[in-house]
Amino acid sequence: MISTPSAKLSIDLQPQQPFSDSITEDENRSVLPPPRERPPIYTFYDPHAEKDEGVRAAQDELLLIWKRAWWAHGFKPVVLGKAEAMKNPLYERFQVRKMENTLGADMMRWLAWGYMGQGILSNWLVLPMGPYHDHLLSFLRRGEYPKLTRYEGLGFGLYSSDKASIEAALKEALDSPNLATSTSLRGLVSSGTFAVDPKPSAIAFYNSTTIAKQYKAVSTLLADSKATGFSLLADLIFSHLHLTFLNTYSSGIAILTPHRPHSLLLHYPAIALANALTTCPSSTIPTSCPPNNPSCTPCSSSKPLPISTPQSYQNTSTFFTIGTIPHPYTLASLLSKTTFLSISPIRRNPVRDPWLLSTTSKTLGPTLGGPDRLIPFKESVASESAASESLWLVAEESAWSKEELEWFFGFALPAYNVSSLEDTVDSKTSMTAGMLAKPALSGHPSSILVEDDESKSSLSDREIEHQRTVFTHSKSVVNPDSISESRLGKWTGTGRRRTKGDDDEASEERVKMAAEAWHLADMEAWRFVRAWNARGREERREWEGGSRKGELWDLRLQMVVCCVKAALIWAGVMVGWGGSLVGFYEL
Secondary structure (H helix, E strand, C coil), X not given: CEECCCCEEEECCCCCCCCCHHHHCCCCEEEECCCCCCXXXXXXXXXXXXXXXXXXXXXXXXXXXXXXXXXXXXXXXXXXXXXXXXXXXXXXXXXXXXXXXXXXXXXXXXXXXXXXXXXXXECCCEEECCCCCCHHXXXXXXXXXXXXXXXXXXXXXXXXXXXXXXXXXXXXXXXCCCCCCCCCHHHHCCHHHCEEECCCCCEEECCHHHHHXXXXXXXXXXXXXXXXXXXXXXXXXXXXXXXXXXXXXXXXXXXXXXXXXXXXXXXXXXXXXXXXXXXXXXXXXXXXXXXXXXXXXXXXXXXXXXEECCCCCCCCCCEEEEEXXXXXXXXXXXXXXXXXXXXXXXXXXXXXXXXXXXXXHHHHCCCCCHHHHHHHHHHHHHCHXXXXXXXXXXXXXXXXXXXXXXXXXXXXXXCCCCCCHHHHCCCCCCEEXXXXXXXXXXXXXXXXXXXXXXXXCEECHHHHHHHHHHHHHHHHHHCHHHCCXXXXXXXXXXXXXXXXXXXXHHHHHHHHXXXXXXXXXXXXXXXXXXXXXXXXHHHHHHHHHHHHXXXXXXXXXXXXXXXHHHHHHHHHHHHCCHHHHHHHHCC
16 A cells, blocks of 8 residues: 555555445545556666767757656656666676777667666667557567567667577677677677567657758758757657647547536636647747658647547547546535535435536446446546546646646647646636637637537636635645644544634535535545546656666766776876776776
């Protein structure tokens, strides 16, 4: 069992059950499916090889783009350096061999990869540029690589292999008589060492040949100034990643809006995100396509990707879905149109689990009860087939940060700047419930399509402000962080004299508990989404912490090596034989 600052969760290794407490015996703990294993994908980067700080900064930006893109496609990106290469048992044999600098650099990345064992070795200009479920990406995510494989059309950009095959290739290369003349490991091994797979359709390699042929503006700048050229290349790549997303979900963005117009305010963060996703990325070559997809559909600000607002979820792979789930207390408050909810309206309502019923009505029909809808809903949130095609938000939690969203989608979102619901709402602007007029931060005139026009009435400033007041109050009641132990003690017996304020707070808590009990399936769905998001954020934080720790150790090793080199040089000057030792330990 795992606890995060915002949710409690458990890993379920048993057959699925609709309600988590049937397994955990704790109604506040959500059961999640086991986390999917992220296979590592490695790249090699030596920050000390480049002296120019501007070039290094641009390369760091390209590395961030590489890491973000592969993370969003289900991998664990790892940047290797000299520290890993030096730990390989074959490193000493490598050090005493004479070879060209180009071959030496290639051998270093192979040594680093060999030390890590089986996996995927990628150039940091090789990126996933296709749908999540592409057949090659799906194969690579399985983490099983029976033989050393390269991929047609990617040159030295991408390999996959088991540990034994990597070691065998390194040994064959180090024993080759052509070490002094070859420029790559592939030129030192026999033709049968590598299996060759067909050219992948969902992977792009921005090597010098491709850049010179397809993106001449970038190639020209790289020749004049590497720092400026790499910076421009970074902008081009991120625009291609964004464009790939737009081409993958060609039908548009679907924002689930059940129970509108009463709950309209809850969907403003989702609308703001949809605006950012459908805003064309800036690019030096705006009509260009990724190198692996020359026939793409370029983004056009005059014909943006449509945004629709269905009330029910549709399992369609050409739509990207954004759903916002409210706590039962929040939804009941908004539907009753009252700030201070009481128990009676909740109990008098014959419809239980209204959010889940509305959200799943098209896929499951109108007759099933809430518990029978839970497992299909959880699969639409957490199954691998659906998780890459949807994003589920919890209404009462802070909006996802820009950084979190960029790691989720795999590309930058410069048009998104939302940290709370208030960032998305201009209360002085009236809205039409049927059209869902866009928040003030909208940067382009993209259209919003509505599947039904049950309500064409305008929401007045007063109605918007009322929804805001109701939501703000319900958030303070629902959010566990806002309920202190001292507050709980007021109505659980601490011996302190009760006041009218205490009675109000106790009453609010009782109403909240009544809403949770009356709408059990909605409550279970809310807890599940909350725990699912919390685990995803925690997974990335842990990975980032380990990544930074590795970079720190690499820096410390470099400092130690520099000190050793200085000492050896000093000793060589004193006794006359340091040159050979310095050559042996030369990095």
